Amino acid sequence: MSAASLKVNGRVHHVDVDPKSPLLYVLRDNLEMRNPRFGCGLGQCGACTVLVDNHAVRSCQLTVANAVGKEIVTLEGLETAGKPHPVQAAFIAEQTFQCGYCLNGWVLTTKALLDRNPHPSDAEMRAAFESLVCRCGSHVGIFAAVRRASQAAKRSV
Amino acid sequence: MAPKTGLTRREFVKDAGGILIGFSMVDSAIAPRLLAGVSPDSFSTPSPSRLDAWLRIDKNGMVHVFTGKSEIGMGVETAFGQIVAEELDVPVNRVTLVMGDTAMTADQGGVGGSTSIMMGAKPLRNAAANARYLLTQMASQRLGVPPEQLEVRQGVVHVKSASSKGKSVSYADLANPGDLNDALKVSGSGFSLNVKGEGKPKDPSEYKIVGKPIPRVDLAPKILGHYKYVTDVRVPGMVHGRVVRPSGVGATFVSLDENSVKSIPGFLRTVVKGNFVGVVAENEWAAIQAARALKVTWTEPKQAFPVQQDLYKHMREATPKASKETAKKGDVAAALSGAAKKVEASYEFPFQSHATMGPGCAVADVHADGVTTVWSGGQKPHALQKGYAELLKVPLDTVRVIWVEDAGSYGRPGFEDTGADAVLLSQAVGKPVRVQWMREDMTAWGTKGPAVMCDLAAAIDAQGEATGVQFTSRAFSGGDIMFRPSTAGNYLGAQLAGIPNTSGVDEFAEWGSESPEYQFQNLHAAAHVVPAFYEAGSPMRTTHLRDPEGPATTFAVESFMDEIAAAAGDDPLAFRLKHLQEPRIRAVLTEAAKKAGWDARPSPRKTSASGKIATGRGIALSTRHGTYVGTVAEVEVNRETGEVHVTRFVCAHDCGLIINPEALRGTIEANLVQSMSRGLKEEVMFDRSNVTSVDWVTYPIARASDIPAKVEVVLIDHPNLPSSGAGEPSSRATAAAIANAVFDATGARVRQAPLTPARVKAALDALRQA
Numbered sequence: 001m002s003a004a005s006l007k008v009n010g011r012v013h014h015v016d017v018d019p020k021s022p023l024l025y026v027l028r029d030n031l032e033m034r035n036p037r038f039g040c041g042l043g044q045c046g047a048c049t050v051l052v053d054n055h056a057v058r059s060c061q062l063t064v065a066n067a068v069g070k071e072i073v074t075l076e077g078l079e080t081a082g083k084p085h086p087v088q089a090a091f092i093a094e095q096t097f098q099c100g101y102c103l104n105g106w107v108l109t110t111k112a113l114l115d116r117n118p119h120p121s122d123a124e125m126r127a128a129f130e131s132l133v134c135r136c137g138s139h140v141g142i143f144a145a146v147r148r149a150s151q152a153a154k155r156s157v
Numbered sequence: 158m159a160p161k162t163g164l165t166r167r168e169f170v171k172d173a174g175g176i177l178i179g180f181s182m183v184d185s186a187i188a189p190r191l192l193a194g195v196s197p198d199s200f201s202t203p204s205p206s207r208l209d210a211w212l213r214i215d216k217n218g219m220v221h222v223f224t225g226k227s228e229i230g231m232g233v234e235t236a237f238g239q240i241v242a243e244e245l246d247v248p249v250n251r252v253t254l255v256m257g258d259t260a261m262t263a264d265q266g267g268v269g270g271s272t273s274i275m276m277g278a279k280p281l282r283n284a285a286a287n288a289r290y291l292l293t294q295m296a297s298q299r300l301g302v303p304p305e306q307l308e309v310r311q312g313v314v315h316v317k318s319a320s321s322k323g324k325s326v327s328y329a330d331l332a333n334p335g336d337l338n339d340a341l342k343v344s345g346s347g348f349s350l351n352v353k354g355e356g357k358p359k360d361p362s363e364y365k366i367v368g369k370p371i372p373r374v375d376l377a378p379k380i381l382g383h384y385k386y387v388t389d390v391r392v393p394g395m396v397h398g399r400v401v402r403p404s405g406v407g408a409t410f411v412s413l414d415e416n417s418v419k420s421i422p423g424f425l426r427t428v429v430k431g432n433f434v435g436v437v438a439e440n441e442w443a444a445i446q447a448a449r450a451l452k453v454t455w456t457e458p459k460q461a462f463p464v465q466q467d468l469y470k471h472m473r474e475a476t477p478k479a480s481k482e483t484a485k486k487g488d489v490a491a492a493l494s495g496a497a498k499k500v501e502a503s504y505e506f507p508f509q510s511h512a513t514m515g516p517g518c519a520v521a522d523v524h525a526d527g528v529t530t531v532w533s534g535g536q537k538p539h540a541l542q543k544g545y546a547e548l549l550k551v552p553l554d555t556v557r558v559i560w561v562e563d564a565g566s567y568g569r570p571g572f573e574d575t576g577a578d579a580v581l582l583s584q585a586v587g588k589p590v591r592v593q594w595m596r597e598d599m600t601a602w603g604t605k606g607p608a609v610m611c612d613l614a615a616a617i618d619a620q621g622e623a624t625g626v627q628f629t630s631r632a633f634s635g636g637d638i639m640f641r642p643s644t645a646g647n648y649l650g651a652q653l654a655g656i657p658n659t660s661g662v663d664e665f666a667e668w669g670s671e672s673p674e675y676q677f678q679n680l681h682a683a684a685h686v687v688p689a690f691y692e693a694g695s696p697m698r699t700t701h702l703r704d705p706e707g708p709a710t711t712f713a714v715e716s717f718m719d720e721i722a723a724a725a726g727d728d729p730l731a732f733r734l735k736h737l738q739e740p741r742i743r744a745v746l747t748e749a750a751k752k753a754g755w756d757a758r759p760s761p762r763k764t765s766a767s768g769k770i771a772t773g774r775g776i777a778l779s780t781r782h783g784t785y786v787g788t789v790a791e792v793e794v795n796r797e798t799g800e801v802h803v804t805r806f807v808c809a810h811d812c813g814l815i816i817n818p819e820a821l822r823g824t825i826e827a828n829l830v831q832s833m834s835r836g837l838k839e840e841v842m843f844d845r846s847n848v849t850s851v852d853w854v855t856y857p858i859a860r861a862s863d864i865p866a867k868v869e870v871v872l873i874d875h876p877n878l879p880s881s882g883a884g885e886p887s888s889r890a891t892a893a894a895i896a897n898a899v900f901d902a903t904g905a906r907v908r909q910a911p912l913t914p915a916r917v918k919a920a921l922d923a924l925r926q927a
Contacts, residue, residue, distance in 0.1 A: 018422060034383070040596040040853060041595060042596060135512060141826065
């Protein structure tokens, strides 16, 4: 065990954990956060996605030691002043998802994608999502939400 | 949202602000232990015979609905809210639901068979109609106006006549204790449980809320990250458990070396019961490390499974465990022997995994005071209450199961087993234990949808008419692990601990109920159940996976209809319509075809066999307990690699009265994608002793690149017909629609699912050589 400081959703948290512990378990277990979520622990599905310096990262594959000093944002950290992030608003407007357990991956990957490429082509969007899993099969709604968020970004420019 | 966990009826009453319609204070049977530690009298399930078991109105005018059903991702919570709001004439956001808590909700059999709206909503609708009737009676007395001169708007009872304009009283003001402690007439049980009172539900022509695309109440909290899944349940003193499964089927526990894990910070202890092995630790990461590092010695596993490539040979040769004749009309044997042409084909559908997005999680608190609480995402909580009570050998009313949503479900996925693991570990350590399975625990050791094979034969006469059909299925039982998990032996952990599985049933893959029922002059259908590979504690336990045998038998029957149509030189749609009478069934096919711009002609299409990409269209039908689905698939087939890509789905869907069209559309779209994934990619792999599909690499499912560019849903609404199910029927026809499109594109018929590139390539090669 050793002390570590993690900056999560703009707040610094001090934890005393195994530095080799994946960030996922520290966020969920020590900081008692609801997101990200455990899906496979193998980096294969994306349910545990967080933003690390605004890159979508699998928190089951990132040790606490490697997360220190980084800006970590989780799904619940996207809202500002109680207002959904435009990407979240697009997913809500499209009424995307069935069980929704996978959505940390889809929503945060969309945010990271659109920040770099506000108007991705269909092929670019699919490529960005290829490593994510949605078992219920909500992809049609997901793609519609990404297009909606991309359009909203266009309007606000 | 009404609280879903950690709140008793009594607490609930207190928090809700006191006065609840129909709540009787003599309800001493319902006094569950408060989490704070008050001793319980009982965790008894409320009797459905009273109005307050179904709904209550608090002094703020909020309507609290109690249902034994639960939300597994298809929007049923929202739909139920709409149904109750409609009958009561209250805004839909004034209705909140408590779902699947055995101490707070009546036993409605849990979720299953796409029946939540079709059957489970009935008692809620009737209870709400009755509450409205009684509230109107009370308002009549209060206002001194006959009931027929009253109308309800937004939860307020108003006087209609102009002279008394402004006279009104709200539901909230009418709510007094005991006033509406109304007895209801109960009929049926489980899924068919229903109640009736004096009040009659509205005529559908009056609906203002039902039928509207109300946003789902669970989605915004999920997308914002606020939603509480069962993985987020935390109780005081909780520790973390993980399970360690045997080295293979039939391997028995010999010993373990606790020194292999002692040095892990936070490790508490190991638990062994027969062949059930688990570890418990103070934190999750320690439990994971301990489960990985624990050195366990097992006996050599049994060679209980056949070589995978011989699976269907094994099924064909195995002596059936049970057999039955499921349809008999005319004389098929005579029709076949006198046929001008005979079409025969066999279709094979593999074992598949629920492979839920999260691999199952539960918290169990087997408390020293004799009371047990289990938080589980299993979709039949009242059955789990019985099963866990039996596992612990304690009275039923000392066990409370609180349903909290887990990741998907799709039947009987293993969440039930995770709960049993948590019960066993909590019992051993005397603390609340949270167990989350690892990916392998779900994909490899979780329950499986049964492998199914079907032999079909058809007689075609000289005029090209199909005069007779014969259907014979061989399948592992859909109920080897009983889908109603109400016995201890149902659970994997319990089986490993030595408790026999006594509750299994022989569930057949049947013509008709599990596939579209076509009309032929002569018909014979038989079904056989193939014995399980291994009696208990096996990673190949078979049970319900959306929707039991339907996708497999529909793959067979709907592929075969295409084959007969081709043999008869008919257009696949025209051929089907010839053998279907019911207008609603015909309509889903014709509506889907219309929307798709169906190219009416026999398959396969006439194209040159050159060119890398071949395109085609296929159609298939699904009927399921009064719901009708017609699906058109358009595909591209890569002739060089055998890869199939679906470019478009058009699905026409008729489930009677639609409660919420947008939620329904989302469910259908997702079903199409999930069933496409099952039809193209999914197959549980195994060696002689183990399932070797352990994760998302070894059990691949559809990814972003596989999704069709166009998915179009045509909703056919029948406001005057009762609602039927929508959770599963749109899963059934997809694999056949794709296989039929592949045939249309290439002339190659693939009869084994999933349609992997290797299988399609083999069929194309065989065609070239023929």
